[in-house]
Amino acid sequence: MNTAGKVRIAVIGSGKMASLHARNIALTPGACLAAVAGGSGASGLASAYGTACLEVDDAFSHPGVDAVVIASPNRFHADHIVQAANGGKAVLVEKPVDLHLGRVDECIAAVGAASDRVVVAFNRRFDPSFAAVRERILGGEIGAVEQLLIISRDPAPPPLEYVPGSGGLFRDMMIHDLDMARFLVPGIVSVQATTQETDPQLAALGDASGAVVTLATCSGALITILNSRSNASGYDQRLEAAGPRGTLSVKNATETLVLGSGRGGTNTGGAFTPWYGDRYATAYGREIEHLVAVARGEAIPIASLHDGRAALALAVAAARSAAMGQRVSVGPAAAQETTPMQVPLPG
Amino acid sequence: MNTAGKVRIAVIGSGKMASLHARNIALTPGACLAAVAGGSGASGLASAYGTACLEVDDAFSHPGVDAVVIASPNRFHADHIVQAANGGKAVLVEKPVDLHLGRVDECIAAVGAASDRVVVAFNRRFDPSFAAVRERILGGEIGAVEQLLIISRDPAPPPLEYVPGSGGLFRDMMIHDLDMARFLVPGIVSVQATTQETDPQLAALGDASGAVVTLATCSGALITILNSRSNASGYDQRLEAAGPRGTLSVKNATETLVLGSGRGGTNTGGAFTPWYGDRYATAYGREIEHLVAVARGEAIPIASLHDGRAALALAVAAARSAAMGQRVSVGPAAAQETTPMQVPLPG
Amino acid sequence: MNTAGKVRIAVIGSGKMASLHARNIALTPGACLAAVAGGSGASGLASAYGTACLEVDDAFSHPGVDAVVIASPNRFHADHIVQAANGGKAVLVEKPVDLHLGRVDECIAAVGAASDRVVVAFNRRFDPSFAAVRERILGGEIGAVEQLLIISRDPAPPPLEYVPGSGGLFRDMMIHDLDMARFLVPGIVSVQATTQETDPQLAALGDASGAVVTLATCSGALITILNSRSNASGYDQRLEAAGPRGTLSVKNATETLVLGSGRGGTNTGGAFTPWYGDRYATAYGREIEHLVAVARGEAIPIASLHDGRAALALAVAAARSAAMGQRVSVGPAAAQETTPMQVPLPG
Amino acid sequence: MNTAGKVRIAVIGSGKMASLHARNIALTPGACLAAVAGGSGASGLASAYGTACLEVDDAFSHPGVDAVVIASPNRFHADHIVQAANGGKAVLVEKPVDLHLGRVDECIAAVGAASDRVVVAFNRRFDPSFAAVRERILGGEIGAVEQLLIISRDPAPPPLEYVPGSGGLFRDMMIHDLDMARFLVPGIVSVQATTQETDPQLAALGDASGAVVTLATCSGALITILNSRSNASGYDQRLEAAGPRGTLSVKNATETLVLGSGRGGTNTGGAFTPWYGDRYATAYGREIEHLVAVARGEAIPIASLHDGRAALALAVAAARSAAMGQRVSVGPAAAQETTPMQVPLPG
The missing domain is CATH 3.40.50.720 (NAD(P)-binding Rossmann-like Domain)
Known part of the structure; x- marks a missing residue:
């Protein structure tokens, strides 16, 4: 200093x-x-x-x-x-x-x-709302989480030149949500994943444009992650954790506090906070x-190298599950990177 | 039977x-x-x-x-x-x-x-939401009401042929809100009113197109009523009661539970419940x-002849206050109908 | 007549x-x-x-x-x-x-x-909000649906004596959501399902207490269904359909339009509409x-015998997928009921 | 520089x-x-x-x-x-x-x-939401404002030692809202005010604990301001501007994006943004x-000395109106400070 x-x-x-x-x-x-x-x-x-x-x-x-x-x-x-x-x-x-x-x-x-x-x-671990959900879960407010839903959608795909070296949707984008799953619910033991290839340009590069992943924990909790590279209503970053005593959720931020009402209804007058720089400022x-x-x-x-490794291992397992159409167990073995990946990794 | x-x-x-x-x-x-x-x-x-x-x-x-x-x-x-x-x-x-x-x-x-x-x-006394607010106030949830706000706006003015016999905005429309004020807060002692004549057709018939009324109670509570004969976003029927321990409010109903989101924001996709037949079904x-x-x-x-009389007396007092530009006390004397009314009454 | x-x-x-x-x-x-x-x-x-x-x-x-x-x-x-x-x-x-x-x-x-x-x-096909979403999708408002999320949670499990003859969570409960998936998005070709057994009484009867199902369509759309037999915040019936031009969602109904605010925040003052009789009145x-x-x-x-068959076929396929840990194709063959079911069927 | x-x-x-x-x-x-x-x-x-x-x-x-x-x-x-x-x-x-x-x-x-x-x-003129309302009004989105409602409530009264030199509720607190009225709607010509003295400590110092003010403009628009020195649900800073084509409103900010749901309903889990330092950061x-x-x-x-003078003149006129129980015209004459003020001014 x-x-x-x-x-x-x-x-x-x-x-x-x-x-x-x-x-x-x-x-x-x-x-x-x-x-x-x-x-x-x-x-x-x-x-x-x-x-x-x-x-x-x-x-x-x-x-x-x-x-x-x-x-x-x-x-x-x-x-x-x-x-x-x-x-x-x-x-x-x-x-x-x-x-x-x-x-x-x-x-x-x-x-x-x-x-x-x-x-x-x-x-996301540093965001006041996501952090508050973790604190309130740890405080016992809703009991042990039974179902967690994480929705994470970008407003638009990354530049195409970024894709080949990105590691693919699971390692580049969903890794944030897989880490958030671990941040909020312990003991993930299996992964089941499905991808979609609705964006032809991403598909041409071997990458998915969206995915749904279901994680199960040793206590029987189910975690669902929805990802999309493209969302018309903006940067969509939500979650909901449901337990036996209640639900905690994080809604989307909006750019201002202004609502407009007219014959067409009541409108927030703008998409969700447009991108990560604003949403996670x-x-x-x-x-x-x-x-x-x-x-x-x-x-x-708050997030260690070991957390970084664990989220990557989940991303690798999710990519395998999507490719195989099978539920994949995670643990020491699953963490080995033995299967072909969806997107070729850079040298 | x-x-x-x-x-x-x-x-x-x-x-x-x-x-x-x-x-x-x-x-x-x-x-x-x-x-x-x-x-x-x-x-x-x-x-x-x-x-x-x-x-x-x-x-x-x-x-x-x-x-x-x-x-x-x-x-x-x-x-x-x-x-x-x-x-x-x-x-x-x-x-x-x-x-x-x-x-x-x-x-x-x-x-x-x-x-x-x-x-x-x-x-409105029979509406489940307004009735619930009364019950919760009487149950002591927010303490004695200190400020009450009632917003009541029609989507469009009544047919012009209806206006001459209607008694005018205060006796025809605001009487509902004056009754709701009495339903929720006791002891009204004075009325202060201001009208607006922004609708030329109503003005030609001697009627107001909107008004703001402030009522004071013997305990010092203030009640504000906003009326308009025309509201672009639909039938607007809200209230908020604030006391030392909290606020109870009634929001507008919407026609469905559907929200639409896009680049222009998130929208309820329709105006408020369009008219009294639906809102108060x-x-x-x-x-x-x-x-x-x-x-x-x-x-x-639940609403007696005496309630009907009291609301009318407040409407008459509000019309007087608006015409005179003065706060008007209400009580036995104020209840006498001695001043010229805004809209000629039918025979 | x-x-x-x-x-x-x-x-x-x-x-x-x-x-x-x-x-x-x-x-x-x-x-x-x-x-x-x-x-x-x-x-x-x-x-x-x-x-x-x-x-x-x-x-x-x-x-x-x-x-x-x-x-x-x-x-x-x-x-x-x-x-x-x-x-x-x-x-x-x-x-x-x-x-x-x-x-x-x-x-x-x-x-x-x-x-x-x-x-x-x-x-659910007869609900004005769900029906409005279908109409707006068919009207092209959001383009072809790319991701559909259906959340369907009961406030509490059914009576235990009801369970053995019910057909199990997929055929008894999720069948509604599988039908809703078909109502909103055409061309489902595969099912991937994971169950949870967090309720010991249901588990003792061989039934799941919750499940997550991912359906894929021939056009690449992904549909996710979240079910739970128990939800502390009430009867949870939502959906969101996202397409290239926007998102249409159905939020939960509340019992009244009343909000209560105080030092603890702003509260709807009651759980979601408590049960299907009210929600779908x-x-x-x-x-x-x-x-x-x-x-x-x-x-x-609006919903034919063929729709009833198709939803059941998806439920059967989902049960198979959950049991096998594999993605299951649906089509004429998948509709055959050849695998052991999660809950023994009644005579 | x-x-x-x-x-x-x-x-x-x-x-x-x-x-x-x-x-x-x-x-x-x-x-x-x-x-x-x-x-x-x-x-x-x-x-x-x-x-x-x-x-x-x-x-x-x-x-x-x-x-x-x-x-x-x-x-x-x-x-x-x-x-x-x-x-x-x-x-x-x-x-x-x-x-x-x-x-x-x-x-x-x-x-x-x-x-x-x-x-x-x-x-408030520098707040992105209030500023956006002004821009959208000037852009013609809702037409000429016919009714404006400003709600401004503090979470708690100021320290009592602050009150005697403060100028009283109108000049100390409502002056912000009177300025906002001028910021959004031109041509104010009269003021009608009612105060309340529900806080005995403030009353002992000659100050009001709340007030309602109605301003009328030369075009017939009505502006209503609600003030309170004490609000259980936090710092309440809202407005709604209604015109012939729609309504623009500013809702309250919340501390996080977290919602909690349970048997007691859905809750924001915290009061509105607690104080001006946060709300107007x-x-x-x-x-x-x-x-x-x-x-x-x-x-x-954006706000000149002349704006400062005009808002003060409205505050002075409001104090006069409240004391007299009469509507007070504002203009060059009304701006003269000739009547006794509610709170003695410091030296």
Whole structure:
């Protein structure tokens, strides 16, 4: 920490998420943006905030850096985590840790005990509404969850050039919802998945445009996840947890509090909050606050490398189930990545 | 009652409300439609239900009639009430009892002790939602009401030929809301009213197109009523009662439970329930059930002649306040109808 | 039809649903309750409505009966349909036609061309909100449905003595939702199901307490059905259909329009409409109106025997999928009832 | 502006609002906190942000200050505005400009042409939802507003020591709503007000605990404002504007998107957003952004000194109307402060 007691954070990467994190670091009282490193936009981003531009490797060993936010391309995440952790930095890494379970395991092994300073940026865990549902479930308000429904739909598919290296719908998109399932309900033992290929451009690239997954837990709870790459009414992010004493649900955010009524009915006058940057704006800010607390040794990761691995294992199992048309058990064996994947992984 | 133990009800009148009441009588297990009397459509209405068509005067003394529903033109209400009550019939009379306080007082005097078998059809008192608010207020849920807001807007003005004999906005339309104010909050002591004349056709007939009235009670509660003869989003019937422990509100009904979402937002896909026949369908059925109970001596009127008089007195006071631009006290003196009225009353 | 032009309807059965239908027949202008037949309560139900009590067999051939409502025990439905249809009566039969596909096929064969006068009482098809969604989908408002979600949860399990003869969750409860899936989206080709056994009493009887089913269509649409036998917040009956241009959803009904607000938030002040008799009150009335129209030759069945068979075939396939842990194709072959069923069927 | 092109802003005052503004200045990309001045907490606030602590008078002439935010005690506002404006600074001043119309007029005269760089911090104008309603009204979506309803209720009364110098409910609290009325509907010509004194502690200090005000415009529109100093369900900030083509409304914000359902109904699980700091958090940020734009000459004030004067004149007229029980015309004459006020004004 610097003389003002602020945690000095370097951002690795200079794309969209890197810029978003840089801004939140600047807005977080306990943090300061110490450097930007990596990517063609690094020097521009650094100068916009009046901070240093470093080489990537230097950032992980720089004495003026207490923590790093890894927002580099996915294929570098695992290496960067190891370098940063070994350099003694606290880490916030964008999901996924890696698209291959084997590399995730290697990363975890290489990081070792330092993993208690590595946070995986599953943004939904940091959202006040989703977090409140978890707290109220843990508080016993509805009893043990018997049915959980997670609806997660993007307003539009990603750019087509993004798809081939994305890992496919399960590892790229549903991984958030699989993690949320684990965040709210323990003991998942099986996965059953069905995909749809209604978007011809995604289908041409071997990816699904939607999927439904049913997870069962050892206690008999059923979890259902609905994903779609395209939703006319906007970014659809809801869940409902039902237990013997009640239901807790998270509804969609709207852009304003305005309603319009007329002969055609009453209308919210706009789609749901249009995209993740808006919907999870608060969550992104809380990620940085959490990184500050982890760097100071005041908190352990809300989402750890092991959570990152477990969500990926569920995504891999879901892809297998969809391909085979069978329920797939999950556990140590299921976590091995032995079946052909829906989308070819990048080198 | 007839041999099957049903209360035999005659409908006086053959217009829109008479038809509606005839249908509900046919649908009420404890009631049967004994006769229809009065108006050019009486024989048609009677034959549609396979029942007798009587002369109006005969209905009030007929031994086969236990109760009457008075849905004749307003100017006959007071006389019909007296005739029916003196004939030993239980009575449900459409509002108003009369448009003149003097004739209402004469009616009450002539009915005497039989008034405990005369129900004034203030339909909102019979609505399950409004009734539930009253019960919950009386149950102490929110404490003593401090502020009550009543919003009552019609989708469109009445036919222009109806206006001259209607008594004007306060006596014709707001009387329902003034009665609801009394139903929920006791001790009204003053009235302050402002009208608007934004509808030129109504203005040409001397009537307002909207009004805001503020009533104060002896305990310091404030009641606000918003009326409009025209509302683009449909029949708007809401209220909110706020007390020291909470707020109870009644929202608008919608035609279906369907919501439509798209790029333009989320929409109820239709205006509020379009008109009183739909919005208060349950209430009209409950009016007949209540009449049956009153006829059997199992209930006293939910809305009495005295309630009808009190609401009219408030309407008269509101019209005075609007004309004078002053707060008007209500009480025995205020109840006298001494000032020129906004709309000339029919002979 | 009788001299007043009313369709004369006999109710077969005298249980809960028979009583409900008798009441609605009495309330339907174009219908009259001609007789009640069958069950220990038949004479009581008949006398309550001042109508005749017949022997069951006589009802199907009685010249004073134009139509029958079959609300006898499930195991008699198929026989009663055949008798009634062969007797020239229009028919409204409670679901299921039968719990065995083979008997349903025999019934359809025996009824022959008269099947265009046999209505299966899938009540949700008659609900104004669900029907409006279908109309709006057919009108092209949201484009071809890509994802459909149906949530259907009972407030509490059925009486335990009802379970052994019920056919199990899929054939007894989910059959409504499987029919709704077919009502809204064409071309279902596969079923994938998972059950849960969180209710030990139901589990002891071999029945599930909940299930999630995913149906895929030939066009790539995915349909998800969530069922639970027990829901703390009441009778939960919702759906959402999403297409490329928007989403249409049906929300739950509430008992009143009242909201209560206080330090604990804003509350609807009561669970969802508590049970099917209330939630589908309008639908049951419309079933009788539809039967009247079919009896008069003015309409063809909204839900036919073939629809009853198709929903049962999906239920059978879902039970198989749940037992096998595999996706099951549906089609002529899948409709054969060749696998052991979750709940032993009655004789 | 400094070398980085940032507008250098000094905060005058060190209380709650001063702290809030200091934080927002630090978070606004185009602004920097140049100094804090005035009040016992000034040096602490300055050091918390690593900025200078000035004497108040120096702040208005300091060459390193481009703009000031005046959050000093109310009685200094007018003087500080004049000093700052004459010093060439852009100004954002907390409401009220002053509690006396006479001093406001003097202030306006002394500021002269510099008034186009003075913004009055009517926070609701900066709220995205209220602002969207204005834009949609101006866009013609609902036609000319015929009825406007503004509901504004605090969760709890202010500290009692605050009341004597506050100017009373109309000038302290309702002034926001009177300004909002002017923001949305032009041409107010009369005021009719009724107060309530249901809070004995406020009554002992000569202040009301609630009020209802009806404003009429030259076009015949009616505006109703409901105020209460105490609301069990939280900070209640709503409005509805109805015109011939529809209604635009702003609903309350909730703390999260979570709903809880159970046997007791469906609940938002928390009161409305608890207080102005949360409800108007975005608005406060936008105030600073607007000040930056005004300081740069890129915008004229969204709320000017003249708007501050007009809202105060309406508040004064409302207090007169409530005291007299009469409708009061507003215009040049009504703006004179000639009647005794409800709450004695400070020196």
